[in-house]
Amino acid sequence: MAHPRKKIEIIVEAPLQKPVLDWLSSQGVKGWSLFPRVIGGGKHGERSGDDITRAFDNVMIVAVATEAVARAVLDNFHTRFADAVAVVYISDVEVSRADRF
């Protein structure tokens, strides 16, 4: 049986990895996965994923949560992490084990 949930994806500068994960947990997110050294480009130029300082590296955090939790994350992220180099979005997914998310 499939249950509707929201997928939260956050691409954020590497130095903020730990504060963002701690904050997600405090918002009720129960689990996460992370891709280190995510390559990409945009407003802040290109990010190569092998920066010597780590200040210009990105990571991507993926989590699945209930709609209420995901909305709160989406609405509050840029207030909590103002000035952070970050992209946050949520989308619809389905999970088979409702109690895990």
Place this chain on the structure above:
Amino acid sequence: MTELLHLAAGNLLSPMILAFVLGAVAAALRSDLEIPEGAAKALAIYLMFAIGFKGGVAMHAASGLALAGAILAALALSLALPLIAFALLRGVWQQNRTNAAAIAAHYGSISIVTFVTAAEFLRSRDIPYEGYLVAMTAVMETPAILIGLLLAGQQKNPGMQARASERGALFREVLVNGSVMLLMGGFAIGWITGDAGLAKIRPFVADLFNGALCIFLLDMGLVAVRQGRAARSFPRALILFGLVMPPIGAACGFLAAAALGLSTGGAMLLAVLAASASYIAVPAAMRLALPSANPSLSVTLALAITFPFNVAIGLPLYLTLAQRLFGN
């Protein structure tokens, strides 16, 4: 003057500096040459352990009292350098408070690669230096981060202000960061085991050192030029700060060296430490604690301007000055 030119030419034609130039040229030509990140990290670990260990061995015969004095002097420099940099950036370069504080933190900290290159520059000329300079390197790595945050003052936006617990975690992280652990750990192992210890691992920590440094500097050449290119809209006037601040720092280093009664080699190395700017420990810490500062200003200054200046021109300049001031 001829002596300085002779030293400068000898420095520029060393394999280490030519490897740096090779990296810079490759990046300028947009070559796909790259040192894999893991390999660069392994080289850095090796260089830091080896320089720490050799410093510890040199310390074997010295007294603990000299070490204590050196550590106090290192702390004093970490306090003074960011204040000077901050005053200049605010007064002369008209930078806003946050950016000035972030740049000042980079210049109060040190570049280990510059130090290692300078130590090798001395060794190849048979100029000895005090082993505890390595401990000073480790001590000077992180206090400037704290000074930078104090200089930045309260952040306007309460949402982005690092919370107390986060700041606590940041300070713990910078105090036990990998470079500090390696330098101090290698130093302790060298100090404890002395010449007998060195005899056991000499081929690794001494004979291979220059070759490893070549490859690491090649990577630094690549990184420095790519950073210079990536920095969009870098204010040209700031380039001058990256060239003026190192000699000012070196002068502070010489003052501290005179107070400590260092040898010519030791004085030169302390000048190099004070002249160098961090581009490994500080940038990530500043993104965490001072996110409104523009990292491309501070990193471009430290990495693409001050680092090449110090290794190409600074080393012979500081040695010539040290020889004048502290004797041959």
